[in-house]
Amino acid sequence: MYKQECYKIFTRKSLYFAFLLFVLFMVILPGGSTPIIQTDEYQTLYEEWRGPLSRTEIDLANQKLEELQNRIDQEMEQTEDLEVVFPPQSIEEQAAFRVYSSVASIGRYIDSFQQRKEDLQEATRGSTTTAYESEEARLELNMLNELGQPFGFYNTTAWGNTVDFINVFAFIILTILIVLGLSPVFADEHSQKSISLIRSTKHGKRKIVTTKILASCTYIVSLFVTLHIINVALEVRKFGALMDGTVPLQNLFLFIQSPFSLTIWQYYAIALGIQFFASLVIGLLVLFLSIVTRNGMLTFFISGAVIGTPFLFRQLGIDQPFIQYVTQFSYAELMRVKGLFDQFVAFPLFDQPVLYPVLLISTFLLVAILTMYLIYHQYKNQQIMN
């Protein structure tokens, strides 16, 4: 039964077609490191500066940057030719500019990190805050203290791209292909008029549901694994290798404000895990709709709307409090993962702050269990009218 259920899903050509289209898109997508990073000049300087940064190093970088800036300004004044907006710089200058400005901005991150800790310290004392707010501040402060000082100078572009893939393309591609692939799982039995045959068999009311869920999971697993392997392969092809995965997550630009004490590697593993979990939860949603609507097309559009609307709200920047809740606790946010980890968010639960990711994942665990129950319940009590 399992084999045939898989066969039904995996023999749909449109799925392969859509998948290949997406992969093609990924391949032709521009990316890769900027040319300057690949120069020996940059690499030498990078090796010199790479690693955690001390105060003096940052000051030095700022100083050098200023010198460089002045020199460029002077050259600009000297240039008669108005056609040239930027005077030609030597490779060395470009590389130096790049390194020093990176180090300088890391210095600013460190400053605001310190500032944040001080603000939180203030908030925990509770003179101007409510009891809950200071509770929340204490929680965040503890996390930041545990983090130590995470920033350093590392070239994490390759990792940045790999991780970013999860919240943009993987989110879109997986969602579309899951919805596309699973919408017909139950609905097609109606459109193909095989449902009365199935439901009059011994296992046609319970075990078939389990089998269809398993086959759907198989589809999701193969899709998920293939997609992420392809992505990693493409990134490695672009950058040569994934470097510096063992440095703190905060060294990725998207996660500068993250309070979580994780290395990039650990984050990547966790994010994949969560995205996989989200894929399964979305799969269950689609299966449920497929049972209720008895129509693949309708399932496709309703699932699309349920998942897409909160995402759209977010992209459009609609931020009424209620809408914000809807957005934060949506399938899309779970699937994108990034929003769970890129900053400190907590919600009050019985007057205690609970971290957003913990709450979101627990919520969707409940949603998954509920959906599973509804799937079995709904299918069992369905009647065949035509």
Place this chain on the structure above:
Amino acid sequence: MRLTIEKISKTFKDKQAVTTFSAELTEGVYALLGPNGAGKTTLMRMLADIMKPSSGRILLDDKDISLMGDHYRDILGYLPQEFGLYKNFNAIRFLSYFASLKGLDKEKAKTRVEEVLKLVNLQKDRKRKLRTYSGGMKRRLGIAQALLNDPKILIVDEPTAGLDPQERVRFRNLLSEIAGDRIVLLSTHIVTDIEYIAKEVLLMRQGELIQRSTIEKLLESVEEKVWKCSVEQGALSQLQKSYKVGNIQRAESGIEIRIVSDVKPMPNALSVSPTLEDVYLYFFEKEAEENV
């Protein structure tokens, strides 16, 4: 084994499809006969456990089938009137799938699939994709599917629709062969299908069971009521208005018609021995008139 249908009714929004239908079935072939829309399919769906009665119960050996669940469907074979096959499956894959749905273990399934393919004469086409099957072949595969688990209760809804005469005979023989120790309920419009094999005929009209009897008794009940006579072309339409007219046959000397009537329709009418078709006319023609 005793299948008891206890006052079941089925109401769709505003339409009563089956009305307090009661019957008790034991081993043997039962034919369900009735005009279009009589409620045969609806009744069979409830017996196949894919539709719930609005009221009433169905009992197998005094156990409610809705409580038996899997155990009931385990001994059930059902061929719906309308069904679809997976177009990109071949017959083997299709039957293996249903074998596992019916809980046959792998080894058993393999031999059983070959057996039922042979029963419906589809061995030669067993590797062909189902999208290339003709209407009759599809129905035969449906029959094969229903027989997979060697069901104790077989419910077949117009199983012979679309079958050629040869396959129809084959199916009829198949049914009488296997009916000895199981309950078979079969609906049809083709009365010759049941002539030789039905233990009893259930006549159904507008959701109700109007008559239940053996074929002999049914034939007896229209004895002396079937007439054959020759008429002029002009008189035909008048006769059709006042009598249940069966076969109309053009002969050299005008038109020969068959009339089912309690009284002798015309002086020159000859009494002839009735067939099941006459029985059908006798019980259902009135309805046909009403519908016109």
